[in-house]
Amino acid sequence: MKYSVDWIDDHVRMLDQRLLPHEEQYLDLTTSDEVAEAICNMTVRGAPAIGVAAAYGVVLAAQGAPETERETAVRRALDVLGQTRPTAVNLFASLRRMNRVLDECPGEGLLDALTREALSIHQEEIEASQHISKAGASLIPHGATVLTHCNAGMIATAAHGTAIGIILEAHRQGKIRLIIVSETRPLLQGARLTAWELVRAGAPATLICDSMVGHVMSRGHIDCVVVGADRIASNGDVANKIGTYSIAVLARAHHIPFYVAAPYSTIDTSIRDGDSIEIEQRNATEVVELSGQRVAADGVQVYNPAFDVTPHHLVTAIISERGILKAPFRRGLKTLAGNPGGRRK
Amino acid sequence: MKYSVDWIDDHVRMLDQRLLPHEEQYLDLTTSDEVAEAICNMTVRGAPAIGVAAAYGVVLAAQGAPETERETAVRRALDVLGQTRPTAVNLFASLRRMNRVLDECPGEGLLDALTREALSIHQEEIEASQHISKAGASLIPHGATVLTHCNAGMIATAAHGTAIGIILEAHRQGKIRLIIVSETRPLLQGARLTAWELVRAGAPATLICDSMVGHVMSRGHIDCVVVGADRIASNGDVANKIGTYSIAVLARAHHIPFYVAAPYSTIDTSIRDGDSIEIEQRNATEVVELSGQRVAADGVQVYNPAFDVTPHHLVTAIISERGILKAPFRRGLKTLAGNPGGRRK
Numbered sequence: 001m002k003y004s005v006d007w008i009d010d011h012v013r014m015l016d017q018r019l020l021p022h023e024e025q026y027l028d029l030t031t032s033d034e035v036a037e038a039i040c041n042m043t044v045r046g047a048p049a050i051g052v053a054a055a056y057g058v059v060l061a062a063q064g065a066p067e068t069e070r071e072t073a074v075r076r077a078l079d080v081l082g083q084t085r086p087t088a089v090n091l092f093a094s095l096r097r098m099n100r101v102l103d104e105c106p107g108e109g110l111l112d113a114l115t116r117e118a119l120s121i122h123q124e125e126i127e128a129s130q131h132i133s134k135a136g137a138s139l140i141p142h143g144a145t146v147l148t149h150c151n152a153g154m155i156a157t158a159a160h161g162t163a164i165g166i167i168l169e170a171h172r173q174g175k176i177r178l179i180i181v182s183e184t185r186p187l188l189q190g191a192r193l194t195a196w197e198l199v200r201a202g203a204p205a206t207l208i209c210d211s212m213v214g215h216v217m218s219r220g221h222i223d224c225v226v227v228g229a230d231r232i233a234s235n236g237d238v239a240n241k242i243g244t245y246s247i248a249v250l251a252r253a254h255h256i257p258f259y260v261a262a263p264y265s266t267i268d269t270s271i272r273d274g275d276s277i278e279i280e281q282r283n284a285t286e287v288v289e290l291s292g293q294r295v296a297a298d299g300v301q302v303y304n305p306a307f308d309v310t311p312h313h314l315v316t317a318i319i320s321e322r323g324i325l326k327a328p329f330r331r332g333l334k335t336l337a338g339n340p341g342g343r344r345k
Numbered sequence: 346m347k348y349s350v351d352w353i354d355d356h357v358r359m360l361d362q363r364l365l366p367h368e369e370q371y372l373d374l375t376t377s378d379e380v381a382e383a384i385c386n387m388t389v390r391g392a393p394a395i396g397v398a399a400a401y402g403v404v405l406a407a408q409g410a411p412e413t414e415r416e417t418a419v420r421r422a423l424d425v426l427g428q429t430r431p432t433a434v435n436l437f438a439s440l441r442r443m444n445r446v447l448d449e450c451p452g453e454g455l456l457d458a459l460t461r462e463a464l465s466i467h468q469e470e471i472e473a474s475q476h477i478s479k480a481g482a483s484l485i486p487h488g489a490t491v492l493t494h495c496n497a498g499m500i501a502t503a504a505h506g507t508a509i510g511i512i513l514e515a516h517r518q519g520k521i522r523l524i525i526v527s528e529t530r531p532l533l534q535g536a537r538l539t540a541w542e543l544v545r546a547g548a549p550a551t552l553i554c555d556s557m558v559g560h561v562m563s564r565g566h567i568d569c570v571v572v573g574a575d576r577i578a579s580n581g582d583v584a585n586k587i588g589t590y591s592i593a594v595l596a597r598a599h600h601i602p603f604y605v606a607a608p609y610s611t612i613d614t615s616i617r618d619g620d621s622i623e624i625e626q627r628n629a630t631e632v633v634e635l636s637g638q639r640v641a642a643d644g645v646q647v648y649n650p651a652f653d654v655t656p657h658h659l660v661t662a663i664i665s666e667r668g669i670l671k672a673p674f675r676r677g678l679k680t681l682a683g684n685p686g687g688r689r690k
Contacts, residue, residue, distance in 0.1 A: 183641070184556065185530060185554040188640055192642060198645070205645050208648050211529070212650065214591030214653065215590050215653035246559030249559055249598045252598075287528065287553075295533055295537060297537060300552045302551065303552070303557065304553075308559065
């Protein structure tokens, strides 16, 4: 298995991220409803990986329906998949592309056209993450200690990873002294997923609790922060895993560069700024239970936003497959939008 | 049972804080070694409560030895108890007072003198926390949402609490809209202990993960932060539970007052600033295991400091039983030191 989400002959194979780091188990999904469920319950997570999985989900819907009912089945799948998670933009970008294929190629060529488009979406993610890794590694100084939050790795992207792609590329170049991984409560993607990927790649990783970030920075132990993104607005505001914003404020207070790595598909040119990004609220259980056991006192209320928004003025650079972008982001992102093939430094 | 640590006839009764919030169980300890062990394994935690427990531990040592060996037993207990936890200053202040009694009253009156001194230390904590609660509540605006970290409550102080004492006093005065409790990884004192105390007191509490503090502040949802302290240096630098420093930086970035509540015994006039405060490193297990199950990937390193230091320039005011102190702290703390009876606004 090369990627965390893949198309195998006639179905989707997906790494069950919920079982990591204890078990590396792959699920074979054959219906679009199974894919929608896997997105909801976070079997697959990470904005780019969700986008790829959703595209394959649409193919499964087309494949599972008799030709006369194919269009209806695809429309229903687009609808169901679009309601799985509200924050990541890649999901919607991916479904828009699949919807366009439906509009342009109705009839007997539809299944083939949808399959080709889904494979393209995936291939583009793979190439994007390769470009991002190379471009971003150029920003990492020699002997660096880098902090990353949540998981923007191989498993989050169905490719080589964005933030972790950069860190591992810098590691291959011999530049990394240490990677500090914040555990990323409530679902511990840092402790479970990022630590797993880094240890597996032979990279030196140290786990801390999210609350320790400021202390570690104050001791002069961090040279830069590299995180992924779930959605980036036209002005450079970044929605990413809850906790990212706190880290960005702390990085600024300690004069530490704060880099955001994301495929261009993560940039949502339809929204002016981060205020328009819907923040998904998740179940209280994620906070009050650990390993299935209740830890919090009974009767306490819970607030559990899955993401936060980091305003563009705290972002040092955005690294996409189209190059490294520094402030002012609004103008830069506009230029990139008109320059899809180009590389920009 | 009135307090989390108490002297009952001839022994120490102690709330086992490790079992909260699920079980409210009290342990009867009859030797100083049991008390030392209870401090190490965090059966009792919270700087003032540790100080009270240690004083009673010394009494147990005196009581358990024949009169001829009493002095030796007390000296050994002072030594063993002094090695339990390095950061909280109350422990050392308490042991110094017990040591002075040993020096001043050797011989047959020793046991009585030690018992009186331990009871005094406890009584002073109780009175201090009452004064702190009243003074601090005056700083809380009407309709306030207050954030607190870790647990500086009844159970941490063997009295009415410092930070939580203030919050509950403000609640009694009808000023509190909501209390935001950060869960306080790794040991979740916020989720387990503070939430338990607040719910028990009928106060409105909402639990968040530590990583959510910045996001909640950015939404304008916090009017002030109130935390306790494990040690305060002469210049006002504050050592407290890991995560406090990050919250102080975030509070400053959002123009939110950051209050530290602590009995005067927490102030260590022997140290110039926070750099001299030893930060206890705790076991990796606390980070990689949850409810006894390993959650983090195998092979990852762990950094687990129990405390951090918040520099005085991020502290809006220090609230002790001697009054409310604002910057410049060095001069103010010196004045307070010479004014033990006075109240200062």
